[in-house]
Amino acid sequence: MKNTHDTKLIFELSKPGCRGAVLPACDVPSPDGGCDASDWLPADALADAPPALPEVTEPQVVRHFVNLSQQNMSVDTHFYPLGSCTMKYNPKRNERAAAMPGFNEVHPYQPEETIQGMLEMLYELQEILNEISGLDACCLQPAAGAHGELTALLVAAAYFKDRDFKDRGEHRTKVLVPDNAHGTNPASAAMAGFDTVTVKTNPDGGVCMEDFRAKLDSDIAVFMITNPNTVGIFESNMQELADEVHAHGGLIYLDGANMNAILGITRPGDWGRAGTGGADMQHYNPHKTFSGPHGGGGPGAGPICVVEKLAPYLPAPMVVKKETGYSLDYDRPKAMGRVRAFFGNTGVLLRAYCYLRTHGPEGLKEVSENAVLNANYLLAKVKHFLPVPQGGRCMHEFVASASKLKSERGISAMDIAKRLLDYGYHAPTVYFPMTVKEAIMVEPTETESKETLDAFAETLFRITEEEAELLHDAPHTTTISRPNEVQAARNPCLSCR
Amino acid sequence: MPYIYNTPEDQQAMLAAIGAASIDELFESIPDELKLNRALDIPPALGELELEQHVRELAGKNLHAGNAVSFLGGGSYDHFIPAAVDAIAGRSEFYTSYTPYQAEVSQGNLQAMFEFQSMITRMTGLEIANSSLYDGGSATAEGVLMAIDTTRRRGQVVVAGTLHPEYRETIETYLHNLGVEVVTIGPENGTIPVSAITSAMNDQTACVVLQHPNFFGALEEAQAIATAAHNAGALVVGVFDPISLGLLHRPGDWGADIAVAEGQSLGTAMSYGGPVLGILACGKKLARRLPGRIVGQTTDRRGKPCYVLTMQTREQHIRREKSTSNVCTNQALFALRATIYLSLLGPGGLRDTADLCLRKSRYLAKRLTSAGRFEMAFDAPTFKEFVVRDKENNVEELISAAASQGLLAGVPLGRWYPELADCFLVCVTEKRTKAEMDRLVEFLEIGAATTNTDELVAARI
Numbered sequence: 001m002k003n004t005h006d007t008k009l010i011f012e013l014s015k016p017g018c019r020g021a022v023l024p025a026c027d028v029p030s031p032d033g034g035c036d037a038s039d040w041l042p043a044d045a046l047a048d049a050p051p052a053l054p055e056v057t058e059p060q061v062v063r064h065f066v067n068l069s070q071q072n073m074s075v076d077t078h079f080y081p082l083g084s085c086t087m088k089y090n091p092k093r094n095e096r097a098a099a100m101p102g103f104n105e106v107h108p109y110q111p112e113e114t115i116q117g118m119l120e121m122l123y124e125l126q127e128i129l130n131e132i133s134g135l136d137a138c139c140l141q142p143a144a145g146a147h148g149e150l151t152a153l154l155v156a157a158a159y160f161k162d163r164d165f166k167d168r169g170e171h172r173t174k175v176l177v178p179d180n181a182h183g184t185n186p187a188s189a190a191m192a193g194f195d196t197v198t199v200k201t202n203p204d205g206g207v208c209m210e211d212f213r214a215k216l217d218s219d220i221a222v223f224m225i226t227n228p229n230t231v232g233i234f235e236s237n238m239q240e241l242a243d244e245v246h247a248h249g250g251l252i253y254l255d256g257a258n259m260n261a262i263l264g265i266t267r268p269g270d271w272g273r274a275g276t277g278g279a280d281m282q283h284y285n286p287h288k289t290f291s292g293p294h295g296g297g298g299p300g301a302g303p304i305c306v307v308e309k310l311a312p313y314l315p316a317p318m319v320v321k322k323e324t325g326y327s328l329d330y331d332r333p334k335a336m337g338r339v340r341a342f343f344g345n346t347g348v349l350l351r352a353y354c355y356l357r358t359h360g361p362e363g364l365k366e367v368s369e370n371a372v373l374n375a376n377y378l379l380a381k382v383k384h385f386l387p388v389p390q391g392g393r394c395m396h397e398f399v400a401s402a403s404k405l406k407s408e409r410g411i412s413a414m415d416i417a418k419r420l421l422d423y424g425y426h427a428p429t430v431y432f433p434m435t436v437k438e439a440i441m442v443e444p445t446e447t448e449s450k451e452t453l454d455a456f457a458e459t460l461f462r463i464t465e466e467e468a469e470l471l472h473d474a475p476h477t478t479t480i481s482r483p484n485e486v487q488a489a490r491n492p493c494l495s496c497r
Numbered sequence: 498m499p500y501i502y503n504t505p506e507d508q509q510a511m512l513a514a515i516g517a518a519s520i521d522e523l524f525e526s527i528p529d530e531l532k533l534n535r536a537l538d539i540p541p542a543l544g545e546l547e548l549e550q551h552v553r554e555l556a557g558k559n560l561h562a563g564n565a566v567s568f569l570g571g572g573s574y575d576h577f578i579p580a581a582v583d584a585i586a587g588r589s590e591f592y593t594s595y596t597p598y599q600a601e602v603s604q605g606n607l608q609a610m611f612e613f614q615s616m617i618t619r620m621t622g623l624e625i626a627n628s629s630l631y632d633g634g635s636a637t638a639e640g641v642l643m644a645i646d647t648t649r650r651r652g653q654v655v656v657a658g659t660l661h662p663e664y665r666e667t668i669e670t671y672l673h674n675l676g677v678e679v680v681t682i683g684p685e686n687g688t689i690p691v692s693a694i695t696s697a698m699n700d701q702t703a704c705v706v707l708q709h710p711n712f713f714g715a716l717e718e719a720q721a722i723a724t725a726a727h728n729a730g731a732l733v734v735g736v737f738d739p740i741s742l743g744l745l746h747r748p749g750d751w752g753a754d755i756a757v758a759e760g761q762s763l764g765t766a767m768s769y770g771g772p773v774l775g776i777l778a779c780g781k782k783l784a785r786r787l788p789g790r791i792v793g794q795t796t797d798r799r800g801k802p803c804y805v806l807t808m809q810t811r812e813q814h815i816r817r818e819k820s821t822s823n824v825c826t827n828q829a830l831f832a833l834r835a836t837i838y839l840s841l842l843g844p845g846g847l848r849d850t851a852d853l854c855l856r857k858s859r860y861l862a863k864r865l866t867s868a869g870r871f872e873m874a875f876d877a878p879t880f881k882e883f884v885v886r887d888k889e890n891n892v893e894e895l896i897s898a899a900a901s902q903g904l905l906a907g908v909p910l911g912r913w914y915p916e917l918a919d920c921f922l923v924c925v926t927e928k929r930t931k932a933e934m935d936r937l938v939e940f941l942e943i944g945a946a947t948t949n950t951d952e953l954v955a956a957r958i
Binding site: 007009010011018019020021022023024026027028029030031032034036037040041042044045046047049050051052053054055056058061062064065066067068069070071072073074075076077080082085087088089090091093096097098100101102103104105106107108109110111113114115116117118120121124127128131132143144145146147149150154157182183184186187188189190191192193194196233234236238239262263264265266267270271278287291293294295296297298299300301315330336337338339340341342343344345346347348350354356357358359360361362363364365366367369370372373374376377379380381393395417418421426427432446447448449450473475478479480481482483484485487488489492493494495496 | 512527551794808
């Protein structure tokens with residue numbers, strides 16, 4: 001059934017003279033009597049020929065790419081228990097909304113009076129995100145979660161510069177990051193010009209308070225925390241962490257990757273002791289929590305919410321509501337600069353808005369309740385044959401370990417992941433967090449049925465009973481077997497010559 | 498809830514298997530005092546039909562390139578998107594898949610990304626491209642960081658004042674806390690004089706950032722500027738318009754070491770500026786400093802050629818604070834759209850598109866400036882955009898009045914260039930027809946003769 005001809009590289013399908021698109025004839029008279037480009041543009045700026053793109057027809061293009069598509073797993077076709085990635089169902093109604101020309105064909109520099117519907121949607125989204133986080137001001141500009149991290153850290157830097165540096169000449173240089181955090185956290189801190197200080201975590205994934213206190217001093221700018229953490233546990237010392245960071249004049253940043261566990265249940269802004277405040281800033285991953293499709297790696301969006309005192313430093317523009325209508329506020333003298341061109345990833349934000357409006361307060365809470373129920377159910381089924389070091393309960397995801405299988409039978413987390421592909425399941429996240437040996441990180445999400453979870457657990461069990469040799473060489477039924485990654489990295493072939 | 502399968506019976510059975518009495522019990526690790534204990538104060542849930550009616554109403558309040566005639570550019574363009582782009586990219590297997598970390602079940606995405614990288618190398622004349630970044634602005638900033646890292650010159654970067662103002666601001670933001678100065682070279686008559694670049698260079702200049710054609714649509718003396726930068730030991734970050742490459746020299750050919758672009762023109766909707774497509778390419782010796790994901794060709798265990806994410810030791814999930822960038826999520830779907838778009842157009846289609854943009858924009862420029870009120874602001878040759886000066890210095894009102902007639906006439910420049918407050922940027926893509934351009938000219942001429950809004954409305958074309 002596999003079509004090997006049409007899935008050759010598109011360049012190999014090229015035949016001179018073929019075309020998939022024909023442009024209309026020019027309908028304007030040639031100004032100034034010119035007849036080709038060299039009559040209007042300097043000859044030394046012109047290329048001899050256009051780039052060597054493939055020459056193919058529309059049917060060929062369609063058959064090529066549709067055949068390629070069939071070599072992918074996707075949420076619409078398979079269960080994707082990919083820990084940390086929240087691969088939930090992507091509602092079709094959101095796609096229809098995003099495809100409306102009234103959103104899709106709007107130019108970023110249109111006059112405000114011509115985009116009132118767009119601005120209204122964005123304003124309402126800002127308000128909803130503030131309420132979910134328990135924070136005060138929202139910036140929709142960042143293009144992805146990591147971009148939101150970077151933006152928030154630059155906001156923090158601008159705040160400290162304005163406040164501490166001016167008043168006391170203090171210069172805060174450190175960002176504390178737990179050792180089981182996503183790699184984007186320390187990478188964003190470095191990009192924002194901070195020194196990263198790694199804080200140890202306990203076996204349950206929680207922050208090691210002793211190490212935290214040893215590293216906490218008045219140089220701290222920001223403590224970045226993921227909560228629920230990357231092993232799927234709610235941080236038991238959250239209030240102490242928030243209080244102590246605040247007592248040292250630092251800020252708490254919440255990596256919002258795991259918001260799917262806590263919507264309408266607890267709010268990051270409320271995580272301090274009464275009256276002292278919790279998280280000061282957080283990002284959302286609308287392409288995870290609020291169901292934006294991943295598109296093979298993107299687009300995402302990374303809106304951030306912050307407490308009142310940080311609001312003046314958010315990049316311009318923000319959407320504001322006035323008596324005369326909605327407007328873009330550029331008059332923000334303390335704002336750090338923009339982190340990209342144009343307003344933000346509006347198309348992704350619109351899908352998030354649709355998702356939030358579809359759920360309402362009760363619906364969002366049900367999302368988290370069922371995400372946590374599904375994860376705990378799967379955990380209960382799996383832990384008997386695949387140990388889960390962090391214990392008996394979890395939030396929206398858990399991290400099992402193949403460590404015992406590895407030492408006893410030589411079966412690795414990677415073997416299990418690859419064998420799952422044969423059975424029609426996307427692999428869980430493996431080898432993350434690095435603090436768990438042979439980690440297998442499972443996040444079922446709320447949009448999977450009990451029947452799917454039962455079948456997945458049964459398959460996982462069956463795999464642990466299979467011959468080690470069979471697993472080492474898995475997958476056996478996919479388009480390709482395991483790729484030689486060493487060769488790919490050592491002798492990079494990154495484009496078709 | 499529409500997307501949850503668990504029935505109350507399922508929930509009870511699952512709780513029993515877990516050994517929990519209630520769903521609330523599953524949340525007992527969260528201290529009670531941290532719980533919200535009230536409903537979120539957000540609007541109530543809408544059904545699908547109500548949602549559709551609501552968003553349709555919101556969409557109906559917006560003018561857009563479908564119900565208005567758009568002459569807006571400045572980095573986001575109303576180019577034609579063939580139907581096959583939507584049909585293919587809308588397939589669930591592309592649309593709802595994750596980042597292709599599991600290569601065995603992602604060969605479709607990986608091969609398409611490899612084809613994208615290959616097309617970008619052919620478009621730019623450089624050897625290596627990554628598989629996308631967020632947008633043109635952040636891609637430019639990443640290119641600058643690469644140049645600083647490569648040259649180990651941390652004194653300054655020299656940025657053309659004719660670079661997109663929001664790209665310039667993004668560079669400044671990215672460099673703000675890194676101790677590298679951003680020196681902006683002001684334009685003269687709409688372009689950057691080579692001599693100004695030469696005199697701005699010193700032995701700590703990491704790079705020169707040049708957009709060609711520039712933000713004003715004008716062609717720079719790109720090759721001479723690149724030479725001036727190279728003579729001072731700096732790299733060149735070249736910002737290009739992919740459509741212009743149907744006619745113009747590729748950035749690698751005029752001397753760019755790192756080429757970056759906004760790729761929205763290549764088959765992606767404007768969508769109010771995002772999500773769009775950041776493109777970044779460079780020479781081979783800079784490969785290990787590239788940000789973002791890269792796909793490479795290799796073989797599988799049975800010797801079969803295949804594709805895989807590679808050179809991951811540059812990336813944040815391996816290298817953490819020592820990575821080349823914090824980028825994780827990218828814009829894969831739009832890289833796919835660009836690959837489909839460029840496959841459909843081919844070299845001939847790209848050349849024809851560029852040629853139509855050039856001819857039509859020349860036609861409109863000629864007609865607009867033949868009336869008394871408007872003149873071309875600059876003398877340099879332009880590609881598909883040009884800057885018009887309103888001698889009556891009433892740009893904002895004119896643009897607003899035009900919008901009320903369904904004409905998105907141009908982008909006022911005063912916000913970024915106070916000295917150009919009497920100017921606006923006009924863009925003409927291959928989609929604009931003679932009738933549409935004539936209508937714009939007619940309206941602007943009437944607008945020139947009329948100051949009364951009622952009369953403007955009465956004169957509706």
